[in-house]
Amino acid sequence: MNLWTLFAIARARTPQKEALEFVNVESGNAPIRMSYEELYTQAERWATAFAQMGLRKGDRVAFFLGNRPEFVIAYLAVLRAGAIMVPINLRYRRMEIYHILNDCTPRFLVTEKAQEPILAELTSTDLGGVERILAVDAVDEWLSPVETQRPPLVHGEDLALIMYTSGTTGRSKGAMISHNNVLATVTGLMAAWAWQADDVILLPLPLFHVHGLVVGLHCALASGATVRLRPKFDAEETIDVLAHGGATLFFGVPTLYVRLLDLLERMDPKPDFNRMRLFCSGSAPLAAETYIAFEDLTGHRILERYGMTETGMNLSNPYIGPRVPGSVGTPLPGVFARIVDGQNHELAPGSEGELLVRGSNVFDGYWNDKEKTAASFSVDEAGIRWFHTGDLAVQDPESGYVTLLGRRHELIISGGFNIYPREIEELLLSYPGIRDAAVIGAPHPEWGEVPLACLVCEGEIDEISLVNWCKSQLASFKVPRHFRYVNELPRNAMGKVLKHLLK
Numbered sequence: 001m002n003l004w005t006l007f008a009i010a011r012a013r014t015p016q017k018e019a020l021e022f023v024n025v026e027s028g029n030a031p032i033r034m035s036y037e038e039l040y041t042q043a044e045r046w047a048t049a050f051a052q053m054g055l056r057k058g059d060r061v062a063f064f065l066g067n068r069p070e071f072v073i074a075y076l077a078v079l080r081a082g083a084i085m086v087p088i089n090l091r092y093r094r095m096e097i098y099h100i101l102n103d104c105t106p107r108f109l110v111t112e113k114a115q116e117p118i119l120a121e122l123t124s125t126d127l128g129g130v131e132r133i134l135a136v137d138a139v140d141e142w143l144s145p146v147e148t149q150r151p152p153l154v155h156g157e158d159l160a161l162i163m164y165t166s167g168t169t170g171r172s173k174g175a176m177i178s179h180n181n182v183l184a185t186v187t188g189l190m191a192a193w194a195w196q197a198d199d200v201i202l203l204p205l206p207l208f209h210v211h212g213l214v215v216g217l218h219c220a221l222a223s224g225a226t227v228r229l230r231p232k233f234d235a236e237e238t239i240d241v242l243a244h245g246g247a248t249l250f251f252g253v254p255t256l257y258v259r260l261l262d263l264l265e266r267m268d269p270k271p272d273f274n275r276m277r278l279f280c281s282g283s284a285p286l287a288a289e290t291y292i293a294f295e296d297l298t299g300h301r302i303l304e305r306y307g308m309t310e311t312g313m314n315l316s317n318p319y320i321g322p323r324v325p326g327s328v329g330t331p332l333p334g335v336f337a338r339i340v341d342g343q344n345h346e347l348a349p350g351s352e353g354e355l356l357v358r359g360s361n362v363f364d365g366y367w368n369d370k371e372k373t374a375a376s377f378s379v380d381e382a383g384i385r386w387f388h389t390g391d392l393a394v395q396d397p398e399s400g401y402v403t404l405l406g407r408r409h410e411l412i413i414s415g416g417f418n419i420y421p422r423e424i425e426e427l428l429l430s431y432p433g434i435r436d437a438a439v440i441g442a443p444h445p446e447w448g449e450v451p452l453a454c455l456v457c458e459g460e461i462d463e464i465s466l467v468n469w470c471k472s473q474l475a476s477f478k479v480p481r482h483f484r485y486v487n488e489l490p491r492n493a494m495g496k497v498l499k500h501l502l503k
């Protein structure tokens with residue numbers, strides 16, 4: 001079994017069913033619709049073209065493109081060809097793209113014409129040996145009519161994805177995710193959330209992350225459901241689609257719910273989402289106030305779940321049964337979780353500690369990084385390997401529900417995107433006049449958290465120039481929103497900045 005066969009089963013069952021609908025409100029273009037059969041045929045054709053251009057099993061293919069039907073076609077084609085998809089956050093800029101391409105050395109870079117100005121800033125060194133840049137909206141240039149070839153045998157243990165996720169060292173690490181890992185999350189969620197073939201999901205989340213790609217797209221395609229894909233989130237259009245019975249499911253990061261609420265509060269009369277059967281939230285903590293306000297305004301209780309790039313989905317509130325605001329529920333089918341102290345001893349329910357997980361959903365390690373892989377796992381008394389999530393948690397002794405309390409590491413989550421302070425600190429330190437820098441997360445009503453930089457400077461710094469310079473190097477959501485100037489940073493005897501004091 002692999003992810004292509006999972007999709008092929010759905011296509012064999014209902015070939016004429018609509019798999020994908022794509023609407024770009026800004027462009028005003030007519031919707032694009034594809035049946036399971038059409039998606040299958042196109043993906044096969046692209047897989048053959050990739051193979052003819054020299055793509056082999058195990059090769060990496062980087063994706064730098066927005067949500068669009070061709071993303072799905074190309075991705076399925078990569079899986080069919082036995083290659084590994086490496087998605088890149090579209091907001092990433094030169095430094096970040098350079099690191100990913102040079103770390104996993106993809107043979108092809110799949111992109112779109114709109115990204116050409118950004119890619120034009122990359123030198124051949126930045127591209128890390130990419131042999132071909134394939135724009136999905138210029139297929140005439142590379143998609144020649146070809147005979148279908150016999151695809152390679154792809155096993156469940158083979159890698160499907162390398163997804164870059166923030167690293168403690170400042171540079172992101174490539175999580176190696178197998179077909180089986182994704183299958184485990186998908187089958188677990190299909191059972192837990194009662195996915196059905198007549199489900200329709202409105203999906204504006206980016207396909208370059210686990211949330212959009214695995215929880216949204218793969219679950220839908222495996223269920224024979226319909227995906228209403230959007231290039232970006234638009235609160236007005238979302239409410240319009242949901243109020244007209246256009247979907248049964250909606251998944252968002254908390255920022256999306258904050259924006260929906262903002263609009264819903266101003267609407268009179270309130271829309272009726274009566275075809276909707278499930279609103280889910282994840283990727284960052286959903287504030288209890290958001291949960292309550294959403295229920296008050298819509299009558300729907302948001303189902304909060306918890307996952308990670310490295311593990312897919314781990315815990316979830318129940319589909320049937322009480323959903324508790326502020327809690328992430330219990331382990332999904334096939335997932336095992338425990339909460340441990342600093343010596344990796346399992347704690348009794350009610351005690352706070354680090355959350356460890358294991359299961360077929362958990363990845364095997366980081367690409368080219370045995371050291372960080374080893375540091376992320378531990379082996380228990382029975383010889384079983386557990387992944388250290390870095391998230392602090394407590395389990396309710398009565399209900400068994402888990403509540404997340406924060407993170408062991410310094411990760412900042414802004415609107416569902418991860419930011420590692422170290423990466424920004426290193427950049428700030430290379431700016432003339434900055435002697436020392438520390439970045440922390442500041443609370444923000446819409447984004448959850450935003451980066452705030454504490455700087456020790458020689459003389460005055462022009463903040464506007466500094467911000468513009470940072471934006472030219474990094475994704476703009478990582479650029480500090482606030483600056484504070486201090487004479488020195490509080491450090492412990494080891495020289496480590498005491499960030500809790502800065503906060």
Ligand code: MLC
Nearest residue numbers: 205209210211233255283307308309414415416417476477
């Ligand atoms: C955009 N901006 C952000 C931001 N996204 N700032 C802070 N945090 C963010 N997340 C900034 C841009 O830098 C830009 O700033 C300005 O907002 C407008 O950009 P935009 O691209 O037009 O924004 P918008 O389309 O409105 O995007 C907001 C968003 C997006 C919430 C829709 O951030 C998003 O799709 N987030 C979801 C991320 C996600 O799917 N995470 C899942 C990770 S998987 P400027 O200065 O340039 O104007 C995972 C596992 C799990 O964590 O459990 O699911």
Ligand code: AMP
Nearest residue numbers: 165282283284285305306307308309418
């Ligand atoms: P990523 O590396 O992008 O996959 O982010 C994973 C991290 O997102 C987890 O380690 C958590 O810290 C956070 N996260 C995901 N879901 C939730 C949630 N429901 N509540 C709080 N934090 C979450």
